[in-house]
Amino acid sequence: MRPRINLSLQVAAGILALIAPCFLAAQGAPAVSLEEQLSAQYTLVKMGSDSSGPAVVEPGTILAIQKGGILGVPYGNMNMLPAKYQDGTLHPPATATSNSATSMGSKVCGLFGKCNSTKEQVGKQTTTRLFQVGEKVYPSKIEVHPDKDIVALSVIACDSCNNVNPPTYYKSQVVFQFAKGYLAKASPPQIEDVIAQVFTIDDSSGNQQNGGGSAQGNQDAQGGQAAQAANEPPKQPETIQMGQTMDEVSASLGQPEKIVNLGPKQIYVYKDLKVTFVRGKVVDVQ
Known part of the structure; x- marks a missing residue:
């Protein structure tokens, strides 16, 4: 009976040792103003x-x-x-x-x-x-x-x-x-x-640069893209939430095309999305 109790205590101590650093890190992280x-x-x-x-x-x-x-x-x-x-x-x-x-x-x-x-x-x-x-x-x-x-x-x-x-x-x-x-x-x-x-x-400057030359190509491709999309099963949307870490965002969206590093502020630039981090946490998505 005693060995079984000792084993249970060891398992509980191990679990506590694993979760304690995460809890303390969350408690010690300064709030973003x-x-x-x-x-x-x-x-x-x-x-x-x-x-x-x-x-x-x-x-x-x-x-x-x-x-x-x-x-x-x-x-x-x-x-x-x-x-x-x-x-x-x-x-x-x-x-x-x-x-x-x-x-x-x-x-x-x-x-x-x-x-x-x-x-x-x-x-x-x-x-x-x-x-x-x-x-x-x-x-x-x-x-x-x-x-x-x-x-x-x-x-x-x-x-x-x-x-x-x-x-x-x-x-x-x-x-x-x-x-x-x-x-x-x-x-x-x-x-x-x-x-x-x-x-x-x-x-507007970005829209003007990118909009004119590609209009005709976009029209030609729309028909084929629509037919292909109709045959594909719907994909589950990726979810980005306030407070997520850079690793969590990368796991959901993949590696960004560009990374803008401004010290405590970083911006992940994707094809159609921009995710802004402050101190490693998501604060804005565009």
Whole structure:
């Protein structure tokens, strides 16, 4: 009787030894913040400078403006004049005079950090420019403030997209104000849907490059592909879920055609799918 009890205890100890590391790893894994998940969705532009002035070092995701009232300031300005988006309406900043513009900039920089002196603000006030609906911009910074239920998206003009030469690099910011307590329970796709009411991701250049030359070939092949598909049994759809690891995604979809490595953020690019990871976990699928 005693040997049988000892054997049972050994088996139980072995099982515990196997599952304990997995449990501890899951408990110790840091949660991915909303700001990190949103940053994984939008590639931020990297700026530098050369002898001619500011310059784009690495372009970011191209966004198309959907709402009027976003006011741009020169790239060298320390303070921006953000618009506020709330309940489906974009409220532009007050710009009647340079003093009102400076006052607005002071309020906003006070919300997000330390303000410059009034002298510095006025010294930087030169010209402003309203972005037009349809113009293209790069995202330059994303800030999430759950305590204030605010998401702030800073942008810089994509002058090459807008056929502007010489480039201006006007910049601006839109503050998305949500209802109290909303950010604590909202998912990244819900926030992205609201941002898309002001900035939509633009992929028209890729569509134009790939659409024209292949149209006739696609039409010729459609008939044969449809007949072949009708004779094939339906395939079980592959399922990708939030929080899956890179190995789990590779096991379901196979090896990606491309891998974009941006440090803690990685993107697996497949033929018709893009999977974004932050710290090795799925945070977005397109």
